[in-house]
Amino acid sequence: MATIQRTTAKVFYYARNVLRDIAPQALFRRRLADRLEKAKLSDGSVRRRLNHYNKLQDAFTPSPAAVRIDNLPFAPSMYYYDLKEFARYFDPGLLIDLEFGDIIDVPKVPSLVKDRPIHADHSNAIILKFNKFRHFHMPADATAFVDKLPAVVWRGDLNNPIRTRFLNAVRDLPFCDAGSHKSYAPPEYSRPYLSIGQQQRYRYIVSLEGNDVATNLKWIMNSNSLCLTPPPTYETWFAERELEANVHYVPLAPDFADLAEKVRYFERHPAAAERIIAAANAYCRTFANEQAEQAISLLVLYKYFVLSGQFKPDAEVWRYIIG
Incomplete structure (x- = not known):
């Protein structure tokens, strides 16, 4: 919208x-x-x-x-x-x-x-x-990491098996607000639309590749939220292959079984999350x-x-x- x-x-x-x-x-x-x-x-x-x-x-x-x-x-x-x-x-x-x-x-x-x-x-x-x-729409984010909701968010089209696998893996996690806002999404995966600004209210935002790259990766990395994503397999002008796991983003396992553990860790160590966010923000400034x-x-x-x-x-x- x-x-x-x-x-x-x-x-x-x-x-x-x-x-x-x-x-x-x-x-x-x-x-x-x-x-x-x-x-x-x-x-x-x-x-x-x-x-x-x-x-x-x-x-x-x-x-x-x-x-x-x-x-x-x-x-x-x-x-x-x-x-x-x-x-x-x-x-x-x-x-x-x-x-x-x-x-x-x-x-x-x-x-x-x-x-x-x-x-x-x-x-x-x-x-x-x-x-x-x-x-390359990367809106500013004025809310500090510690002032955001201590939860995970994802919205997107179910145009890739990876995305469906993710939703199945996190469906029982109470701190995850994940689903598809598309009108044709199956009821069990359907969630209300959230704007970028609304998603930026969460501490953790998941990025998942779709037809090729994940469109939201860039604006997440430019925000004060922590980007959680499997290692990229495609690259654009954003040079995704240059991104380093645990430096610019938090890597997720292919089955997403480690998501809860990663969130618990960064809830206990917010300074570590802020270091990754700062590196991600610096990477985004490359394109400014x-x-x-x-x-x-x-x-x-x-x-x-x-x-x-x-x-x-x-x-x-x-x-x-x-x-």
Whole structure:
């Protein structure tokens, strides 16, 4: 259920991107050199991150299914706008292989994706910050951990066997408020809808992967609640594979039999919970520097176009990319 603020932000997101599409695109292309010049001045974390998202090292040829920048698929529209925001800085005839949506397999050819499996040879899956309006919505949380309800909460769609297994495991735990708010959820799993703000009132919030990554992982880690989750198996622009168990989140066993024990421990040791929360909050701040975020996005595409043989690199920019 969207709030007025969230709805307003969505309207602004679309209005800004429509205006960018209406503007003469040559204006953006003339600014590419200046944007890249500023990107070269970025610290080593920008280089490390762009080469994490784009792990390609060898030259390749776009597939016959590749699309031109000026003919990108419009649906889903947020994926289109998130890509076009940076692709518009390049020649409109350049070709891109891409897969919009929830990706659970590594593409056969180098392609732009929102996410990829962590435990795989996934160099062909080049991550961009797709669907960022939804996935990078991380509202502030002003309530301290010790002032929250000493209980566990989870809400979500039952689109993954892991989620049903979790609900079955915790159904008899009195300190767990867990269930699905979807109208089609079976009665035994049905619970009322809770907004992000309402969930933030709990000390412990569970994050469970769905079709791919867990959407709520980011806003939980940006809150003052403790994130409980099985180790991630997919990653997005949030670089979930970089997260460390017992540093950024509390790991849960596959059968969730350890959840009660973990909660009891942190109820007795709130300072330990607060240390993990502080580390999680610091990790989230990595993505708060909008100048760095934009530089990385441009450089991920730049590297793709160079290695695909479509773009001759500036020597200094390429030296920065490859280190």
